[in-house]
Amino acid sequence: MGRILAVCASPARGTEKRRVGAGRFTPEWGLVGDAHGGDWHRQVSLLSAEKIKAFNARGAGVEYGAFGENLVVEGVDLRALPVGTRMRCGQVLLELTQIGKECHSHCAIHQRMGECIMPREGVFARVVEGGDLAEGDVLTVEPRFGGRPYRAAVITLSDQGAAGRREDRSGPAIAARLEASGYEIIERLLLPDGLEPLRGQLIRLCDQRQPDLILTTGGTGFSPRDVTPEATLAVAERQAPGIAEAIRAHSLSITPRAMLSRGVSVLRGGTLIVNLPGSVKAVEESLDCFLEVLPHGLEVLRGEAVDCGMSRMEG
Structure with missing residues (x-):
């Protein structure tokens, strides 16, 4: 008071x-x-x-x-x-x-x-x-209240998109899927490829706006400008590799080229950051893999649920 x-x-x-x-x-x-x-x-x-x-x-x-x-x-x-x-x-x-x-x-x-x-x-x-x-x-x-919508930010990494030479279709596709699942989209960003722009925005979002989830799309391949994983790891406080591993395993059942994706998944403060591929098709396939499982992890991250392998009595 x-x-x-x-x-x-x-x-x-x-x-x-x-x-x-x-x-x-x-x-x-x-x-x-x-x-x-x-x-x-x-x-x-x-x-x-x-x-x-x-x-x-x-x-x-x-x-x-x-x-x-x-x-x-x-x-x-x-x-x-x-x-x-x-x-x-x-x-x-x-x-x-x-x-x-x-x-x-x-x-x-x-x-x-x-x-x-x-x-x-x-x-x-x-x-x-x-x-x-x-x-x-x-x-x-007021006391912390459960049941509030998960808050998410979506970041597209694309030199062509940031320059206005290509329409961003993956970012809107992610936002639409999240909104349909009940998430509140607090920001959508379109950035050029590169380490510092993404690193700076991830720090700002996690530390100042504190969303539950940040999903990035693009910049996870082998091109010299594809440094989304490096920018994400640069701000990470803890690793959460299972999501990125699950995405690759799921995508490998569809195309062998999935092994070339370098996306990572990490935690900073109370925010989960997950890198998704750049194409709309690959984004949709990735979301199919983990979106339904995600709420439990976010509940644990918020402190509103016990951890995955632990009973409530043990927690």
Whole structure:
């Protein structure tokens, strides 16, 4: 349980947020009157008051709102909450959608202090239920809830596709299969082949947006530009080789060329990453192999089920 110390807004992008005392929050926008709202996942930004206090103890002298936060919350370590956490404040229900953010340009705070805590400590939320919220209101973190949809991101790797010279058919095919199985698609990306673009996006997605699943398509062959497995292994914290092995075994029953696929499957934090081949046909065959089995693994990864070979009593 925490308390709202400040409600802040800025009338135009590129301007510092100022305390407004109270505001109306809507699912269509976020904080009404704040220029950074909109129909997207980062409607409302939040920062823990304790992190601001510690930063100011170093001589920063930063006022509430200066980091770009809409809400300053006392008594809750927002950075420690997982994506998907819901927070109730009166009529307003917020759902955490992202942890931290990329900093593309250094703000005045960073230039003066050598760092800014918002990229590391700030969190973002969308408005699930709207209403009025004011300074002094109590904010309650709701218990983790099971049964929520699995969240997934789909990444297509293709030099030709990223350059607009070839239609991406595999990415949409994956997204359609996932949506038909009840998954929520939070992002779809089309990237050129290469190590760094994919590595950077995998880190951002896993660490900030925390989907349950990321499926990549393309870049798993023998071409010098096919480095999807290497980029995936570069961000891995744990191995989950059985899925990639099962895909190859299943595909080998259809074509001997399946032995040439180098796709891997790994874990980073609470996210499973699986490399799929590039063609629509091979993508569909791969999904046929593992999609029905996947929910149990994702439940275990979420901590909502016991591990595969263990009884509930043993867990």
